[in-house]
Amino acid sequence: AKGAGRNRFSFFTPALQEAAQTRARLAHDLRSGLQEQQFRLVYQPIVELATGSVHKAEALIRWQHPTRGLVSPAHFIPIAESSGLIVDIGEWVFQQAARQVQTWRQTLHPDFQISVNKSPAQFHHDGHGLQPWASRLQAMGLPGACMVVEITEGLLLDTSTRVTEHLLALGDAGIQVSLDDFGTGYSSLSYLQKFDIDFLKIDQSFVRHLVPGATDLALCKAIIVMAHALGMKVVAEGVETTLQRDLLTAAGCDYAQGYLFSHPLAAADFEAYWSASRPT
């Protein structure tokens, strides 16, 4: 046992120790970052393939760290999740996105819809006694349908009544639900039927290698047929080329999102993009 202990100790290399310290420091900085308004949202257009029209966008968080510069959400969201701070960050994201969609329903499109990402942890500790999102939208004079909540497949494996009831409440309020990164998790047909899911987002990893005849094209087609049979719309993520767009359009995909159309944009830049992309 002593030997094992020594071996275990030897795993704790300076590099690992440094990584752990960086995480601890970032967890601390996240808290002050929220108070000091270091976060902002950017918006990526979601394009309706059949018409080219843009009346949906995904809100993505950005963190301008005072000394580290721009920190990727892929890096800090997991830290926010494990430290529990994701609940407060998530509430901030909701508030910002709700205000933005309220504006854009007046200035851009009456049915404008904003997607926000919601981590599993947010379903477990919903807002320390705050009103649920649906009531807060209602208080702002907004219908539930102005918002889409993006969840991941892992959440649907959680059969706790808390998660199930939360998802049901979203659906009852007309808030739509989108299944993010579809195809990368424990995809199962049974949960797609069990929950009221409005959109499937085909993960970027399937879109990346789309060429005529590719296995991934067959997979995308199968996902689209299945989603439509279950009454869901399909969004393809990570569309970077016109070939990918055309293959997805031909396969009957409903919406696409990716650098081909636009990177995620600050609100003012999104408005400029929207004006320029309007069919004349």
Ligand code: C2E
């Ligand atoms: P996601 O929800 O899957 O978001 C899509 C990611 O793909 C975004 O990265 C987006 O900028 C990027 N992307 C969009 N188009 C393309 C493309 O054509 N090619 C490539 N290679 N990438 C593209 P981002 O903004 O860095 O976000 C990373 C992840 O962080 C998100 O993945 C999401 O899981 C998480 N995240 C971002 N914002 C939030 C948030 O407000 N709350 C929560 N809980 N998670 C968030």
Ligand code: CA
């Ligand atoms: Ca997402």
Ligand code: CA
């Ligand atoms: Ca629904």
Ligand code: CA
């Ligand atoms: Ca995704």
